[in-house]
Every structure is written in structure tokens, then in C-alpha cells.
Amino acid sequence: MSQQIYHHTFDNGLTLLAERMDHVRSAALNFLVPAGCVYDPDNEVGVASVLSEMITRGAGERDSRALSLALDNLGVDRDESVGQLHQRFWGATLASNIPAALEIYADILRRPHLPKDELEPVRALALQDLQALQDDYKSMVMVELRRRHWPLPLGRDRRGTPQTLKRITPASVRKHYERTFGPQGMIVSVAGNIDWPRLKDQIERLFGDWQAPASPALKLTKAVNGRGHVAKDTAQTQIAIAYPSVPFGHPDYYAAQGAVQVLSGGMGSRLFTEVREKRNLCYAVWASYQTFKDRACVLAYAGTTNERAQETLDVTVVELKRLAKGVTAEEVERVRAGLKSSVIMQEESTSARAGALASDWYYLGRVRPVEEVQAAIDGLTPEQIVSYVKKHPPRDMTVVTLGPTALK
């Protein structure tokens, strides 16, 4: 069954991507707007998060309640989130309701009311979000890890601080919207049971005449890196590690992914086997890959009771480094099988496909056909992975722990 993938970039810089999936009744839509928290002014960090919460509180002809009701009546399950570089608007429902949902999203993105009297409730939510982070130790250790590992503003936490949140005004939210929202660099992707010519015409009608300047350029500082500890009276110590990898689109990208999969692809992978199965040191241990356009890293995590935390950290680091000493053919075979089935099963999820279309486009400027991904996975070899790890060994590690005592 061949994929039916479509693409069009409009004159104003907006890109539309679609995949028609005949075997489903639903469709998912995904707007990627280059308006992430890195563009927040330094003295108002958190404004992107505030804007993302405000922007659905009334748009076009509808007030906040009417807008929410209209989406609910279309059965749109949805989420708005703020990442480092993008704000994402995701929605999924029956394919027959997608055209009506797109009309509403056009209002949200282009004609938000950003009502003044909604700022205080939204600010209260933002402050609670910050407070709730203090009860969520896993997220907290990752926030601190990113802050140390990446240069600012790439490593900043989108939540801001109580001080920066207090400075935000209705006028600054509006100004921030005007500065960061526009068609240039924006990606709209839709996957599911859709009709391409109609979709393209509709997007052109809704967004084709939108003109706005591109998002401002970024200036990066130097990363802090090194070791950090957050003192907390907890039952478990949280351990988080980051070290450099190659970004999505790099010639060694698949080898880098393969290396992470050898570490953490399935329950037979190295971290699970060595840290949990053989030594019973923890319940949760994993590694994953995170990328920006020009840089990437491997993230590793383990949570364990305090008295066993030092051993857990030591064993984990040994395993990360041991990759360079060799990978077996059997391990690579398992990695290939895992990646192959996830690529195929992705075709059963409209949300997963809508997300994949947008991320391929953002990083590569094109959508990879499934055959290309398949061939790259099939071509993975132990030699390729080992040679990648030797070129990019786990070094310059950023290590952050959270718990009663710091580790060595």
C-alpha cells in the first residue's frame, strides 16, 4: 500500500502537508508555529505559555465559551503546548468535521481576542503550573538538566519565574502575539481520511492572505554544563544525564538513533538489562534522543532510592561508555525489528502521522517516504553504530540529581 503524501508551500511562507489514509474515519491536524518560549523577552519569560492559554479564550466571532463549545460539538480532542522553538496546536476528530475545525483554528491563529480580563486567571494558572512543578520531581530534574545542558534561551523553562510572570501585561501579550505569530515558517499538517484538493483550497482561503514578519533571530549564550544537584527531601533520588549527539538530518542520524535503541530500545536493551534486571537498582531507567536543527543530545534517566543512587549513577555511566567497545549483530537485529514495527504501526495513528509530517518538514524540508526510513533501518549495522559512538562518545556530560544528598 503506497503512501499518499501531499505538500504545498504558499507564497506567504506557510507550508501545508497532508497524508491521506483511506482505512480510517478520523483525521488529526497539527499547527506548528515558530513561537516557542525561546522568543520570550528575557524579562517576561513565560509569555509564550500565557499566550498559548489566552489564544483560545475567544477568537473571530466567538467568545471563550462559544469557541470551546464549537470545538467540543465537533468532537475535537485537542491540546495546545509550548515547546522551546514552537507552539503546537493539535486536534483530532472524525475526518468529516475537520473542515469546520480548520475554520475555528484560523480564527484562533489569526483573530484571537486576547481579552484583558482573562489575563489574571491565566496568570494564576501559570503561577500554579510553576508551583505544581515542585511536586513533580521527574519533570523538575529534567527542567534543571535542560537549563544546564543547552545554551540559553534553548535551555530555558517555558514556565518562567514568579517575577517574570508578574511583569506580563495585556499589552505585552498582544505585542508578543504580533511579533511571533505569522505564516513564515508555520507548518500545517493533516493526516487521515482527507480530500487533498479541498483541503488545499480551504487552507489557501483561510491563510493565503496572511502577511507578517518572520520570528526574530536568536542569540545564544554559552551552556553551563557540568554537575548540578537539587536538594529535596524525597524517597527516591532522580538522576538525569545529557551528552551531545548529531541532529536529525545529519548523515549519522540513523546510527545515532540505533545507538540510543541499543541502550534503551526494548526490555532486552542494555540499560534495562544491566541496571534493572541484573542489579534490581530501579523501576524506571531509560535513554532517549532529543534534537534541535543544529544540535542534539542523548538524555538518560534513572530514579532510585537514595542509598542506591550512587551505584545506579555509576552503573548507568559505565553502560553509556561501554557502547564504544562494541555492539553485537543480535542487538542490532532487535533494534531493526523494533524500529520497523514502530514505523508500520505509526500508519495506524492519524495523530502520529500528522506529527511526523510536520517534524520531517521542519528538520529536513521534505517528508521522508516510508520506504526511505525502512531502507535506512534495514541498513543499520553494528560497525556503523560503533563508528558513530567512537566519533561521538558520551563525554562533556551534564549530570543533574535531585534528592536529599548530592552524588559523586
Place this chain on the structure above:
Amino acid sequence: MSFQQHTLDNGLNVIGEISPSARSVALGFFVRTGARDEAPDVSGVSHFLEHMVFKGTPRRTSFDVNCDFDRIGANYNAFTSEENTVFYAAVLPEYVPQAVDILADILRPSLRGEDFDGEKKVILEEIAMYEDQPMWCAYDHAKKAYFADHPLGNSVLGSVASIQGLTRDQMQAYYDRRYIGPNITVAAAGNFDWPELVNLIQQHCGAWPSGKAPRKGIRPAPGHESFRVVPKDKVQQEHVFLISPAPAANAPLRHAADVLAMILGDDTGSRLHWALVDPGLADSADVSFHDYEGTGSFFTSLSCAPEQTQKNLSILRGIFRQIQADGVSAAELAQAKSKVLSRIVRASERPMGRMQALGMAWTYLGEYRSMDDELKAFEAVTAKKLRQVLDRYPFTEMATLALGPLTKLRKPR
């Protein structure tokens, strides 16, 4: 889409829904056993046993189990609840024989002593992990307060003391009683061949023991009205649970109960959302319907700044009072139905979603429910049925539990 069913001589049930357009197959072994089936001295054994199932058989070490699943690219895991222990895997169609071979093999685990001792440490880590999650602690305390001595009040994880005291032989005895043919349902959904699946299950599971695995204490949980504050000074936000009675898993009113929970406390457009989250008074507030064998409950949860908690409890009280008095509007009912329709259709597009639904329906109802059956049942929910739910299961007698920095709260009037 077609449904098939077959019972082996030992009583094990096999059910399947074949969907030729699917890209994968999801397989699940549903064992009708969980925390409610545990005596106090083996509290946590169902969940610990779920872990031990992955630790190997006479044919496989635990490393073999994990590698064999990985080698076929399986997306696999297991979970334990108060009533079920479920082992599942999603695979590409060509790997069904291997997936059945592994799943059926591990369901007859060796329960080796050294694996038992090692995995005990992992279970204790899991308990410690949850101890650091205040919302989960509040849930666990609230459940105990509400269900009291009803078996549904049993903890799935068990306690540090019960896990430390548990022996391999106690686990073996529990296993022998509960993991028998008539207590297990194998559910499959996706793109597979039915006769081939039945043959595989017969070949691998035909010799499993039969017998009876009765479940004791199937009765309504009237619920205990209570109001309790658990002070935890290291926690920042106040985490509150309110539990009240609801229809059971096989009750004709269960779809109406689900719709009612959605109108009250879904994450968009619900009464709690507009009253608490939208104005910034709470960072989360929701209502969900949990159905069990013989009873059910509505779980209302709230997380907010400590100083706002007292006021929020009064607001909640007002919302419940109003819905008890006035019921719901036609617009709210239509809105909830649109959401349900979209969610069911989307969940059913993945074999994993259908397999879970099939297995649960068979376990609780002993019948096949197609996606269209479910859609029709929700379509048939009326304001009158919601009224019946409110009358029979009023949101008045609730167990309330707050965990966080507060040391006291007044029960709202």
C-alpha cells in the same frame, strides 16, 4: 470486521475481531485477578506476580523473554488493577506465532527464588516512586477511606511491609489458584487469521489446568462518607480526591454514568473546567467514572494552591448540588455525545484500542461489543437516564481526602 469466539476444553476463552485493513495485531491475555482477590497477608501479590511473569520459564530466562519480544519488534507490556492482570503485545501480522509462543510460555512462569528476591527490590523501588507523587498518594488514601473493608479498597502495589514479608511459596499458591483456564481470556484484534490463532492457542494453552477461581465479596460499595486531611509539609499544592458511588461495570446505566462524568469533569468544556480551571482557581479538576464488578464509583480530583482549597471545596459542593437539583441541559448532553463518538472511533482505529475494549467487555459482560454497539449505547443516553444516575448515585455522600501542606479544612456545607 468480524467477531469469533472459541472456548478450549479447559475453559480458557479465545475471542478475536478481524480487521483486514489493520497493519498490526494486538494480543492480550486477560487474567481475572487483582488486588481485590488478595488476602491481607499477600497484599500486592497480583502486581508482583505480573512482574515475575516476565522473569522466565523452564524454556526462557528473563533476558530471553525480553530479547524474544524485542526480536519480533513487539510493543508489549502488562498492567495490574484491582480486578485484572493483563499481558499484551502488538506485533506485525507475520509475528503472531512467535508472539503467542512467548505470551503463552511466560504465563506459566518458573517463579525462581533468586528472581523473586531480586524483583522484590524493583517492586520496593516502584512503591518509593509513587510515594514521591502526591496526587497518587492522595488517590490511594482516598480509596482506602471510601472502600474501607470492601475488597476494592485493597492496594494494588501493597505496602513495603506486605511486600517484604511475601514469600515465593505464597505467590506460587496464589498463582496456582488464579491462573487457570476458565479465569483467562485471550483477546486478539487486527489483521490475523482466526483458525490459525485458535490452533496456536490450543497448542500452547490446551494443557493448562482447569478448575474454579471464584471471586469473593462481589457486592456494592455503599461508600463511607468521610472528610480527612493528610498533612504533608514537603508538598506544595493541595491534592484532593472525592469519591462517591456509581453504577457497576455490567449496569445498564454505565454509559449514562460515563456521560455524566464527562459533563461534570471532562478536561474541556465541563462544569468543573469552567468553574475552577478556566478562572485560574485550580490547576486541574476532573471527574471520572470507574466501573468494577458489582459496584462503581465517581472519582473527582482537584489540585490547587493550598490557600484556595477551602473555597474550591465550596464551589464543588455548589456544582454537585446544582446538578442534583436541575440535571443537565440538552446542549451539554449533545456536546458530550460528540466527544464520545470521536474518542471511540479514534481509539478503535488501532488494534491495541480494540483489543483492550474486547477483552474488558468479555471479562465483565461475557459478550462481544462491537464499536457500533458502543456508539449506539452512548447515542441512546437521554436526560432521563442521567436523572436516574443522579437519583441512585447522588453526589452528596462522598469520601473527601486532601493531601498537601494544609493541616486542616472545614467540611463545606
